[in-house]
Amino acid sequence: MNKAKLIAVSGICSAVTVVCLLLASVFPYGVLIYAVIASVAVAMPMLIDGRNLTYSLLVYAASIVVGALSGTLIGNILYVAPIVLFCLPFAIVKVYGETLKLTAKVDRTETLYDPFEQGDDTQVVSVQLNGRKRLPTFVKWTIYYILLELGIFLTLIATNYLTPAVLDRLKSSNWLFWVIIAVAQLVVPLYDILLRGCLIGAVKVMKRVIK
Numbered sequence: 001m002n003k004a005k006l007i008a009v010s011g012i013c014s015a016v017t018v019v020c021l022l023l024a025s026v027f028p029y030g031v032l033i034y035a036v037i038a039s040v041a042v043a044m045p046m047l048i049d050g051r052n053l054t055y056s057l058l059v060y061a062a063s064i065v066v067g068a069l070s071g072t073l074i075g076n077i078l079y080v081a082p083i084v085l086f087c088l089p090f091a092i093v094k095v096y097g098e099t100l101k102l103t104a105k106v107d108r109t110e111t112l113y114d115p116f117e118q119g120d121d122t123q124v125v126s127v128q129l130n131g132r133k134r135l136p137t138f139v140k141w142t143i144y145y146i147l148l149e150l151g152i153f154l155t156l157i158a159t160n161y162l163t164p165a166v167l168d169r170l171k172s173s174n175w176l177f178w179v180i181i182a183v184a185q186l187v188v189p190l191y192d193i194l195l196r197g198c199l200i201g202a203v204k205v206m207k208r209v210i211k
């Protein structure tokens with residue numbers, strides 16, 4: 001895909017992400033659906049080509065800027081913040097980390113003899129391709145949990161600043177508050193499974209559209 005088309009796709013992905021943030025702010029009951037759609041949209045440039053990390057980061061940054069300017073990020077911060085702070089960067093790390101990085105090296109070079117002497121002998125080069133994931137599994141999952149803990153921390157700070165009454169209700173029962181924090185740790189493997197299936201589906205649809 002040429003650069004102009006990639007920029008256009010990135011712009012569409014940014015718009016989709018902002019709309020999902022707006023819906024999460026106004027209709028929070030479908031927050032998981034909005035989070036998944038926004039995550040796929042942010043990762044779309046890298047689904048097209050694994051080397052397009054910069055474009056996915058630009059989609060993410062543009063979504064945050066537009067969301068902040070439109071006030072989308074402020075409304076229902078308890079639902080919107082986890083999408084921005086955890087779900088979107090999670091998708092970027094996942095797609096980037098699981099994309100294969102190919103390296104090529106010359107295995108051997110052979111010269112084919114021309115028995116009829118009609119020209120120079122032909123050289124045949126054997127090239128070996130090696131593929132490995134851009135991020136080791138341990139590093140990828142470590143980043144996932146860093147994003148989760150950072151997302152929880154910043155969400156609580158933003159909630160305390162913008163809607164302190166909501167946080168007070170959560171903290172009214174001390175043990176329940178910490179149970180929620182503990183259960184939140186299960187989000188990482190569950191969201192990884194959910195997002196993987198959605199990304200595979202998105203790739204299949206994208207291949208049909210591109211054809």
